[in-house]
Amino acid sequence: MMSDDYAKAIPVPGPESVPFWEGAKNHRLMIQNCNTCGHHWFPPSTVCTGCGSRDIEWVASSGKGKVFSFVVFHRLYHKGWEGEVPYVVGIIELEEGARMLSNVIDIPVGDVICDMSVEVVFEDATDELTLPKFKPV
Amino acid sequence: MIEPSTHLRDKYALVGAGHSRLGKVPGVSAQGLLEEAMLNALVDAGLTTQEVDGLICRGPDEIYTFHQVMGERLGIDASFSTTLTNGGASQVMGVALAAMAIDAGMASCVLVGYGRDNWSRVHANKENHMRGSGRPQQMYGMEFGPEFGYYGAIAAHGFGAQRHMHDYGTTREQFGEISLAFRKYALNNPDAVMKKPLTMEDYLAGRMIVEPFGLFDCSLQTDGAGAVVVTSTERAKDLRQKPVLVKGFGTGNNISGWFNDDNMTHTGAIQAGKTAYAMAGVSPSDIDYAQIYDCFTYMVLVQLEDYGFCQKGEGGAFVASGALDLNGVMPTNTSGGQLSEAHVEGMLQVVEGVRQLQGIYGPERQVPNAEIGLVSGHGGNTVCESTLILGTA
Numbered sequence: 001m002m003s004d005d006y007a008k009a010i011p012v013p014g015p016e017s018v019p020f021w022e023g024a025k026n027h028r029l030m031i032q033n034c035n036t037c038g039h040h041w042f043p044p045s046t047v048c049t050g051c052g053s054r055d056i057e058w059v060a061s062s063g064k065g066k067v068f069s070f071v072v073f074h075r076l077y078h079k080g081w082e083g084e085v086p087y088v089v090g091i092i093e094l095e096e097g098a099r100m101l102s103n104v105i106d107i108p109v110g111d112v113i114c115d116m117s118v119e120v121v122f123e124d125a126t127d128e129l130t131l132p133k134f135k136p137v
Numbered sequence: 138m139i140e141p142s143t144h145l146r147d148k149y150a151l152v153g154a155g156h157s158r159l160g161k162v163p164g165v166s167a168q169g170l171l172e173e174a175m176l177n178a179l180v181d182a183g184l185t186t187q188e189v190d191g192l193i194c195r196g197p198d199e200i201y202t203f204h205q206v207m208g209e210r211l212g213i214d215a216s217f218s219t220t221l222t223n224g225g226a227s228q229v230m231g232v233a234l235a236a237m238a239i240d241a242g243m244a245s246c247v248l249v250g251y252g253r254d255n256w257s258r259v260h261a262n263k264e265n266h267m268r269g270s271g272r273p274q275q276m277y278g279m280e281f282g283p284e285f286g287y288y289g290a291i292a293a294h295g296f297g298a299q300r301h302m303h304d305y306g307t308t309r310e311q312f313g314e315i316s317l318a319f320r321k322y323a324l325n326n327p328d329a330v331m332k333k334p335l336t337m338e339d340y341l342a343g344r345m346i347v348e349p350f351g352l353f354d355c356s357l358q359t360d361g362a363g364a365v366v367v368t369s370t371e372r373a374k375d376l377r378q379k380p381v382l383v384k385g386f387g388t389g390n391n392i393s394g395w396f397n398d399d400n401m402t403h404t405g406a407i408q409a410g411k412t413a414y415a416m417a418g419v420s421p422s423d424i425d426y427a428q429i430y431d432c433f434t435y436m437v438l439v440q441l442e443d444y445g446f447c448q449k450g451e452g453g454a455f456v457a458s459g460a461l462d463l464n465g466v467m468p469t470n471t472s473g474g475q476l477s478e479a480h481v482e483g484m485l486q487v488v489e490g491v492r493q494l495q496g497i498y499g500p501e502r503q504v505p506n507a508e509i510g511l512v513s514g515h516g517g518n519t520v521c522e523s524t525l526i527l528g529t530a
């Protein structure tokens with residue numbers, strides 16, 4: 001799909017998050033890892049959020065994790081979601097420890113619960129944008 | 138580990154409080170509403186703008202150096218002035234900062250206030266109305282949110298509510314008890330926006346917005362402003378009102394993020410409260426009433442736990458016990474709060490906290506024998522908390 005036909009919000013990456021979005025395009029879920037203490041985190045920064053080290057790198061997550069918490073949108077806040085309410089927005093805790101916000105999909109809305117196991121699926125939204133989403137294992 | 142300065146205890150006082158018209162106030166800017174509230178607060182204190190040398194305020198967050206805009210409109214030069222940007226925690230923090238500024242010799246009489254024209258903004262155009270926000274989207278993140286359909290403070294707080302329900306078995310009916318309790322107070326407050334009684338049936342029938350929150354879990358969209366005047370307790374003796382002393386204050390900011398650790402179920406109120414209690418030399422059992430920042434029902438419940446009015450995880454049972462009523466163990470949000478009076482981001486909580494100790498109300502609203510109260514502010518993308526403990530002289 002061309003971006004012009006895509007009705008939902010298109011993310012505007014900050015300079016530090018380009019590797020995440022490039023990774024998603026290649027269907028890899030990129031997070032940051034600290035070479036000093038082994039901590040993984042998200043969203044991106046230029047220092048380790050665990051120990052403050054600058055010796056950090058981007059690594060691919062296994063994409064497996066669990067739903068730390070979630071909400072169900074019943075009200076429409078953006079016209080791009082017309083016809084898709086109710087939908088689930090979750091905070092996913094990856095097995096490496098980093099947490100990220102995404103949609104929980106491929107499950108009836110009422111069946112989502114905290115701590116359920118999920119894994120990443122890559123949704124190619126446009127030619128330029130791929131969104132990592134999560135479905136039950 | 139920090140040690141709050143107990144020498145500040147009782148040294149500074151709130152000597153006047155005021156608010157503007159509340160609710161739908163079309164045709165008046167946030168600045169205009171704040172002027173209204175500030176002048177009302179000065180009149181309450183028996184002071185004029187000429188005696189003010191400190192200005193701490195907040196308005197719509199996209200207005201650059203808001204205190205300068207207000208100073209120009211009020212004709213005030215200030216030895217100390219600033220705009221705060223801790224969201225809903227700013228207003229309580231403004232009072233704390235005023236006391237600190239006076240203590241440091243930077244000012245002697247400080248006006249603290251907040252004004253918003255949120256109802257007018259949300260209803261100004263379709264885009265704002267759909268997003269339910271008067272703020273430009275650019276003020277929120279442009280990635281890791283909107284592309285997943287994640288909008289608004291309601292969802293952020295909803296994550297916390299959901300996790301609390303999961304960890305402690307908290308129920309929607311228990312959230313509802315909070316809405317019902319505050320609505321009862323609003324019915325005794327002629328300035329409150331909400332005028333009709335609310336039953337549990339009404340609460341449960343309210344349309345779902347962002348689950349687990351329905352319509353009656355959400356604070357109101359309102360125009361309005363509030364303000365207070367802070368000066369030394371020494372100077373307060375010559376002023377019009379019975380002074381309300383700042384016994385203690387504290388702040389706690391889980392700015393590593395709401396999604397981090399267990400921050401969404403163990404909030405900044407834990408640190409902020411601990412600090413405020415230590416400065417004031419009191420404990421939770423000494424508090425006669427609480428004015429708690431209530432953007433959403435869940436935030437009341439979790440703050441009541443975090444301030445030590447009940448154990449962690451027992452907030453649901455606590456609010457369902459009638460604790461929040463005027464004759465309960467912790468009368469809370471006695472003006473109706475942001476859920477039923479008006480949402481002025483915690484500033485009306487400060488105003489009500491002061492008025493309870495001025496003792497101006499009749500028996501339908503006055504907390505009997507109130508001597509010490511706690512006021513909370515919460516916001517700044519859900520992780521900033523400020524606490525004020527007020528007392529009679």
Ligand SMILES: [Zn+2]
Pocket residue numbers: 034035036037038039048049050051052053
């Ligand atoms: Zn590290």
